[in-house]
Amino acid sequence: MCLGVPGRVLSIEGMVAEVDFFGVRKELRLDIVDEPVAVGDYVLNHVGFAIRRIPPEEVQETLALFDQILDVTGAKDDLMAMDVQGEIAAGRDRR
Amino acid sequence: MADATTRMQFRDPARARALAARLAELVDALGRPVSVMHVCGSHEQAIARFGLRALFPRGLDVIMGPGCPVCVTDAPEIDEAVALARQGVRVATYGDMLRVPGTAISLEEAGAEGGAVESVYSITQAVELAARHPGEQVVFFSSGFETTAVATAAAILAGVPPNLSVLSVHKYIPPAMEIVAEMPESKVEGFLAAGHAAAITGADVFLPFVERHRLPVVVAGFEPLDILAALVRLVELIRDRRPAVENAYPRCVTARGNVPAQDRLWRVFQTAGGRWRGIAHIPNGNLRLRDAWAAVDARRRFQIDVAGLWDGAPAAHAERCICGDIMAGLRRPSACPLFGRECTPEAPVGACMVSTEGACRIWHTYGGVPDLREAS
Numbered sequence: 001m002c003l004g005v006p007g008r009v010l011s012i013e014g015m016v017a018e019v020d021f022f023g024v025r026k027e028l029r030l031d032i033v034d035e036p037v038a039v040g041d042y043v044l045n046h047v048g049f050a051i052r053r054i055p056p057e058e059v060q061e062t063l064a065l066f067d068q069i070l071d072v073t074g075a076k077d078d079l080m081a082m083d084v085q086g087e088i089a090a091g092r093d094r095r
Numbered sequence: 096m097a098d099a100t101t102r103m104q105f106r107d108p109a110r111a112r113a114l115a116a117r118l119a120e121l122v123d124a125l126g127r128p129v130s131v132m133h134v135c136g137s138h139e140q141a142i143a144r145f146g147l148r149a150l151f152p153r154g155l156d157v158i159m160g161p162g163c164p165v166c167v168t169d170a171p172e173i174d175e176a177v178a179l180a181r182q183g184v185r186v187a188t189y190g191d192m193l194r195v196p197g198t199a200i201s202l203e204e205a206g207a208e209g210g211a212v213e214s215v216y217s218i219t220q221a222v223e224l225a226a227r228h229p230g231e232q233v234v235f236f237s238s239g240f241e242t243t244a245v246a247t248a249a250a251i252l253a254g255v256p257p258n259l260s261v262l263s264v265h266k267y268i269p270p271a272m273e274i275v276a277e278m279p280e281s282k283v284e285g286f287l288a289a290g291h292a293a294a295i296t297g298a299d300v301f302l303p304f305v306e307r308h309r310l311p312v313v314v315a316g317f318e319p320l321d322i323l324a325a326l327v328r329l330v331e332l333i334r335d336r337r338p339a340v341e342n343a344y345p346r347c348v349t350a351r352g353n354v355p356a357q358d359r360l361w362r363v364f365q366t367a368g369g370r371w372r373g374i375a376h377i378p379n380g381n382l383r384l385r386d387a388w389a390a391v392d393a394r395r396r397f398q399i400d401v402a403g404l405w406d407g408a409p410a411a412h413a414e415r416c417i418c419g420d421i422m423a424g425l426r427r428p429s430a431c432p433l434f435g436r437e438c439t440p441e442a443p444v445g446a447c448m449v450s451t452e453g454a455c456r457i458w459h460t461y462g463g464v465p466d467l468r469e470a471s
Contacts, residue, residue: 015253029219031249034353044294044347047189047239048217049246051353052294058346062105062316065345066324070113 006054009041017050019043105318106145114323115150121330122152129155130282131329132275132424134162134268135289136452137317143461145319157326158424161271162289164239165191165450166422167371172264173197174401176236179262179393180210182400185228186262187221188236190214191450194443199404202236218250225259234393236262242292244382245356248363251391262393265382267366268292269300274375276308280425285311285329290321290344295360297352298342309338316344363388372446373419418445421454428455435459 007021012030017037019028026045030037033050037043042059043050122129133139139159142148151157161167174197180186186202193203193214206212211231215221218235225233233256237247244265251261272286288301293314301312311332315325325343332339342348362385369381384392393399415433420426428434428447438444440456447453451460 029217029249031253032245032353032356032359034355044291046242046291047246048219049249051242051245051291051356052347054346062321062344062346065343066105066110066114066320069324069327070110070117 005045006042007045009037009039009043011039012037017043019045019050021045105316105320107320110320111150111323114320114327118150118155118323118327118330119152121327121334122154125154125330125334127154129284129330129333130158131155131285131287131326131333132158132160132283133287133289133315134160134272134275135287135292136163136166136450136454136457137291138162138287138289138315138322139454139457140452141317141319141322143457147319147322150323151326155326155330157287158283158427159421159454160275160283160286160424161371161374161422162268163422163447163450163452163454164243164266165189165195166418166446166453167266167271167374168192168195168238168264168446169370169372170196170198171370171401173202174199174404175394175399176202176234176262177205177210178399178401178404179234179236179397180205180212181208181404182397183211183232184397185211185213185224185231185233186236187213187215187224187233189216189238191452192236192238194449195446196443196449197404198401218247222250222255222259225256229256229258231258232396233259234262234397235259236264238264238266240266240268240289240292241360241382242295244364245295245353245360248359249356251363251388252359255391260391260393260396261384263364263382263384265364266371266377267380267382269296269304270366270379271371271374271377272301272304273308274377274380275423276304276310278423278425281423283310283424284333285313287315287322287325287329288312290314290316290347293342293344293348293352295353295356297350297357298340298348299350300352301340305338305340311338312340314340314342314344314348316347371422373416374423416445418447418455421447428458431455 007019010018015030017028028050035053042054044052221235298314313325313329364382366379367381367383368378389395417431438448443449447455
């Protein structure tokens with residue numbers, strides 16, 4: 001029951017949002033989400049309740065955090081090239 | 096550019112390899128083995144599913160602690176739900192709870208006897224169920240840590256049908272971390288905190304723990320990169336002998352957490368001491384409904400007679416089950432003589448094999464010993 005999954009809000013009616021989770025649609029209650037939610041936002045779901053609106057800028061911040069951790073090792077140059085490879089791979093995987 | 100959905104899956108192999116290399120360097124430089132504990136079944140699932148232990152350096156032991164709320168639900172608590180089902184009450188609960196052994200039988204067995212037992216994904220489904228059966232009493236048997244308790248609180252505050260009540264076996268994780276950290280056998284030098292619980296409580300909830308036990312805590316997400324990055328930070332803090340709280344999951348967790356959700360949680364629940372299955376009595380480890388909500392509290396609405404369930408005979412295998420030691424992080428599932436033999440997901444002996452968040456169930460699902468370092 002503890003799975004927390006991010007999903008994208010498709011529509012909102014009152015306290016209930018329809019949310020897409022990597023292709024699965026589910027209704028979520030919005031009673032306890034930390035910030036107002038709009039269509040297109042990402043939210044974290046827990047047992048049918050949105051518990052967090054994930055601010056888009058913080059997705060970037062997370063990636064920056066990983067790179068900051070790695071920066072100490074001097075591995076960042078390689079990561080640039082790897083990012084490009086990663087993007088190509090991601091494009092291939094997308095259905 | 097990968098689209099946002101793909102970017103929400105933090106699984107970039109290049110970053111993962113680089114983080115694993117950094118982790119290996121750090122543990123190597125420490126020059127001694129180091130043990131850390133996570134307290135979340137979802138962390139163990141991610142570690143097993145993505146084969147992360149194969150990436151961890153040999154000197155790093157990442158142990159699962161009491162991170163499965165279903166597993167730590169004590170047998171007498173299951174008995175209460177079984178007794179209600181036998182009294183003719185319709186019992187709704189999260190699916191994982193059905194097969195958890197009680198003192199005598201499980202809820203699933205109570206259902207097979209003719210009891211009305213239903214699994215639901217969310218308390219909102221229990222509310223709907225009660226509305227559909229206005230002539231019956233419906234009890235939501237509500238398990239889970241504080242993150243899940245918030246959902247229960249929100250549903251109660253929003254108003255539930257008069258024929259619905261709540262049997263709370265919700266657990267509160269910070270006090271359990273204290274107990275595990277104090278176990279004299281424990282070699283744990285730092286904790287990964289569960290990101291979703293912290294999304295509600297905030298990272299700062301761990302400050303008193305860090306202060307008291309002088310052990311670092313890093314809040315971690317559930318994607319492979321989240322876990323690797325958090326482990327890097329945790330080992331750095333151990334190396335620097337710096338007991339501090341760090342947040343390696345900033346996209347979902349803030350220092351203060353989701354304050355409106357906390358407000359709802361503590362308006363409805365208060366902490367109380369209680370036994371966690373196989374581990375210990377945990378002071379303030381349970382969440383019970385406040386007196387103001389007595390009207391929706393199944394323990395106050397019904398006379399729950401559990402004494403009638405007990406036939407006095409202990410379950411055949413239960414004495415050899417080491418779930419308690421596993422949940423305290425003292426032993427691994429593979430050390431249990433029952434694991435994969437007498438105890439399987441189809442016929443679980445201990446609670447750790449029942450829940451998809453239990454260490455034994457996860458290890459069994461991913462090949463018994465999901466630590467590929469042992470195979471090499």
